[in-house]
Amino acid sequence: MIRVYLVAGELSGDLLGAGLMRALKALHPDIAFRGVGGPRMQAEGLDSQIPLERLAIMGLVEVVRHLPALFGFRARLREDALAWQADIMVGIDYPDFNLRLARQLRATGMKTVHYVSPSVWAWRQGRVKGIRASVDRMLTFLPFEASFYRAHQVPVTFVGHPLAEELPLEDDREAARDKLGLSETARVLAVLPGSRRQEIAFNAPTFRDAVALLRQRDPELQVVIPAANTQRRDELAALGMDQASGFTVLDGLAWMAMTAADAVLLTSGTAALEAMLCHRPMVVAYRHGQVTHWMAQRLVKTPWISLPNLIAQEEIVPELIQDAATPEALAETLWPMLEHQAERQQIGERFRALHRQLQCGASERAARAVLEVVEHG
Missing domain, CATH: 3.40.50.2000 (Glycogen Phosphorylase B;)
Structure with missing residues (x-):
């Protein structure tokens, strides 16, 4: 059995995570999921350890006010993923939280993937060094993002954009x-x-x-x-x-x-x-x-x-x-x-x-x- 530890921090990530889980089950039925997700991911079989809304904090003032709680959640998830003996941790968007968690888990030998690139190609490009240390693979929506990561020696896969699947090629x-x-x-x-x-x-x-x-x-x-x-x-x-x-x-x-x-x-x-x-x-x-x-x-x-x-x-x-x-x-x-x-x-x-x-x-x-x-x- 493959054990996948998924962490989504927002409702948009819950939607992406549910689609990923469905695809993983189709490719490898002997699989288990644990981590953090919303109702869609839970419906696909995720054993969620923290309510998603506890992580979904927006705005600088709100984030600063909730920093102690966020640090506590990250420590809790790190220990939970290790105790569960996850084969891989997949962070879904929510990069400030997930990439730090991924780096901590990768240091223990766990495989890590991040799904949805932060806009590191646009500004604060120095962040790519931390990303390189945090993930075994970055999954990007857009082709130019993949080119950026290849240029910075970060293993990457361009997967396409879910919006492109939702909207028809022939519009009416x-x-x-x-x-x-x-x-x-x-x-x-x-x-x-x-x-x-x-x-x-x-x-x-x-x-x-x-x-x-x-x-x-x-x-x-x-x-x-x-x-x-x-x-x-x-x-x-x-x-x-x-x-x-x-x-x-x-x-x-x-x-x-x-x-x-x-x-x-x-x-x-x-x-x-x-x-x-x-x-x-x-x-x-x-x-x-x-x-x-x-x-x-x-x-x-x-x-x-x-x-x-x-x-x-x-x-x-x-x-x-x-x-x-x-x-x-x-x-x-x-x-x-x-x-x-x-x-x-x-x-x-x-x-x-x-x-x-x-x-x-x-x-x-x-x-x-x-x-x-x-x-x-």
């Missing part, structure tokens, strides 16, 4: 518009000004003013905003981005909104990857505080901030950052995407090619890599 714009009550013939712009309060404060007014300029060119332009939650919806309404001002505001449904759109205006992050997997042309724009911008310029080591450009290793997506992100520049960059179907089709085909590159059965690939480490190191 008409069906999405029908579900959202949008016109079949009008130009449609999806606007995603961020999921955090500060992102809304810094970016939404600029996005709103860019929409006003676009509507001078096309008064029939329909604009759909998938609000991250009710708080963000209220903040958008206070800025004049609500139904009364001609915006279709949704509760979530970001994928559907982007599928229904001709083009997308968004801040960076996972939303840019989702827009790419919906095969929609986009403009990435991001404004933040001057001090944050100054620090980012000195810390970030990549030529782009959006995942589509990083995956393609070239600029497919226009990025307008800080002072470059004016309403006039956003409108001018978006208009050709809204106006010209040929341009939309060309970008869409490029995004489909990248979609295929990421669509390679992430859970099964990850499971095979874990078993390979158990058997061969």
Whole structure:
């Protein structure tokens, strides 16, 4: 029997962990699971030692306040994994906690794997030395991440991205518009000004003013905003981005909104990857505080901030950052995407090619890599 010690620290990790467990059971039925996970992982057979929500702490102040508890949990899990005689420990995301635990367990001779790379390729690249000492294998969602680790002599397997499995290669714009009550013939712009309060404060007014300029060119332009939650919806309404001002505001449904759109205006992050997997042309724009911008310029080591450009290793997506992100520049960059179907089709085909590159059965690939480490190191 193979004993796998899994540690997920967030709900997103619970979902990934459940998929990994299903794939491991399919490849090697004589297997047992223990560690930390949520309801999905427990449903797949995980004997969870700590409630997942005890680890899922967000924000600097909250993390500092809970440091003694986190140190205690890590010590407890280390002793539990050793007492259980696990063959391998798999940390799922949650890198600050999991990589330290992995390093402690690896020092005892246990095999370790980390699933989901931290953004070490973008900033604080010196962390890779600690990662090299912590894991026998890193499993990455994105191909450029794997290239980074190979260059730094860290054993790595690119497994593909689970989102690429969820979103279809052939999207249905008409069906999405029908579900959202949008016109079949009008130009449609999806606007995603961020999921955090500060992102809304810094970016939404600029996005709103860019929409006003676009509507001078096309008064029939329909604009759909998938609000991250009710708080963000209220903040958008206070800025004049609500139904009364001609915006279709949704509760979530970001994928559907982007599928229904001709083009997308968004801040960076996972939303840019989702827009790419919906095969929609986009403009990435991001404004933040001057001090944050100054620090980012000195810390970030990549030529782009959006995942589509990083995956393609070239600029497919226009990025307008800080002072470059004016309403006039956003409108001018978006208009050709809204106006010209040929341009939309060309970008869409490029995004489909990248979609295929990421669509390679992430859970099964990850499971095979874990078993390979158990058997061969």
